[in-house]
Amino acid sequence: MRTPEELTELFRSTGRKVTAQRLCIFRVLQGDVTHPSAESVHALASREMETISLKTVYQTLYDLAELGEIVPLDVGTGMTRFDPNVDDPHHHLVCRQCGRVRDLAASFPELRVPEGADLGYQVGSAEIVFRGLCPECQPEVRGRRASVTQVQT
Amino acid sequence: MRTPEELTELFRSTGRKVTAQRLCIFRVLQGDVTHPSAESVHALASREMETISLKTVYQTLYDLAELGEIVPLDVGTGMTRFDPNVDDPHHHLVCRQCGRVRDLAASFPELRVPEGADLGYQVGSAEIVFRGLCPECQPEVRGRRASVTQVQT
DNA sequence: TCCATTATCTACAATGATTGTTGAAAAACA
DNA sequence: TGTTTTTCAACAATCATTGTAGATAATGGA
Numbered sequence: 539m540r541t542p543e544e545l546t547e548l549f550r551s552t553g554r555k556v557t558a559q560r561l562c563i564f565r566v567l568q569g570d571v572t573h574p575s576a577e578s579v580h581a582l583a584s585r586e587m588e589t590i591s592l593k594t595v596y597q598t599l600y601d602l603a604e605l606g607e608i609v610p611l612d613v614g615t616g617m618t619r620f621d622p623n624v625d626d627p628h629h630h631l632v633c634r635q636c637g638r639v640r641d642l643a644a645s646f647p648e649l650r651v652p653e654g655a656d657l658g659y660q661v662g663s664a665e666i667v668f669r670g671l672c673p674e675c676q677p678e679v680r681g682r683r684a685s686v687t688q689v690q691t
Numbered sequence: 692m693r694t695p696e697e698l699t700e701l702f703r704s705t706g707r708k709v710t711a712q713r714l715c716i717f718r719v720l721q722g723d724v725t726h727p728s729a730e731s732v733h734a735l736a737s738r739e740m741e742t743i744s745l746k747t748v749y750q751t752l753y754d755l756a757e758l759g760e761i762v763p764l765d766v767g768t769g770m771t772r773f774d775p776n777v778d779d780p781h782h783h784l785v786c787r788q789c790g791r792v793r794d795l796a797a798s799f800p801e802l803r804v805p806e807g808a809d810l811g812y813q814v815g816s817a818e819i820v821f822r823g824l825c826p827e828c829q830p831e832v833r834g835r836r837a838s839v840t841q842v843q844t
Numbered sequence: 845t846c847c848a849t850t851a852t853c854t855a856c857a858a859t860g861a862t863t864g865t866t867g868a869a870a871a872a873c874a
Numbered sequence: 875t876g877t878t879t880t881t882c883a884a885c886a887a888t889c890a891t892t893g894t895a896g897a898t899a900a901t902g903g904a
Contacts, residue, residue: 555871555880576862591883596862614765617861627843631804631812640812644805646844651784651821652797658826659784659793663843667818668804673811690780690816691799708851708900730890744854749891770890 539567539607539622548605562586563598573611573619573630573639613639613667629665633672642668692720692760692775701758715739716751726764726772726783726792766792766820782818786825795821 540548542564546556566582567574574582580595599620602608611619613630615637629642651661668689693701695717699709719735720727727735733748752773755761764772766783768790782795804814821842
């Protein structure tokens, strides 16, 4: 995602106004790698601006999404998450315990819909969600993590 | 998914009661390949039993999920979808226009998290959602479908 | 078959995430 | 600085889903 300064520029140049609230949200998102929900962006922003409303956060997040600066993401954790990493094609790691989401920096160019299996769909993209346990949620086995299990695909 | 008769058996043997509503829901799910939402199961069931409540549908769907007969699925269409196909490992095709969901009967045993990209996650499974246009939503080009585009992964 | 037990039913209210509305306030640009 | 237009915060409303409660029905045994 771009810096708050670049986003300011971008907002102005697209006829959007740049307010203290928006700058605050830009700052919160900057470098956030945890794919926050609107709620958690609001919680962080509230630390700087107590009166900022959740509505404003949603609004700004969807403005950013419209400009292609972040991507709304639904990985089945009940809320929409926002991914500020739009530059590198990537997939996602989701913790099935705590819901933590991280980017998986890899592409899978060999991934194809097998011949005849497409049911007539004109497929344009694929998203992979890898599910497992994040480092924090793993049971410790004699001081280190339990052995890695086989990926079921 | 099992037949209504088998499900009746299964429900009884797990201390659940078999009611007319439940049988109706079993019948509706039987052979449904479109991954219906609770709402659409309710709509179909209502054709046979006008008074059946949405709550009952949810309840029965989650009973079936608990018994492993169907799988709740979130593919980002705003509602939970239910997949009666639990026997064959598979992934999903989602229409980005109408939200139609279909099974993609294929497994990708070669799909691995690249060495060092797992960020410490202990990955156990992967789900792939292929997005595109279903046959009904495709623009027609001189009588037949437009050419297939490249899958972006 | 009939009873007693226990689960399930429907109707209704409540939840949590998200979106709509409105008048007040603030940013942009002349 | 003034005017225009957007955005703000507070509040109400929505949608999918879940909780509650008393009425009802399925089950298993007498």
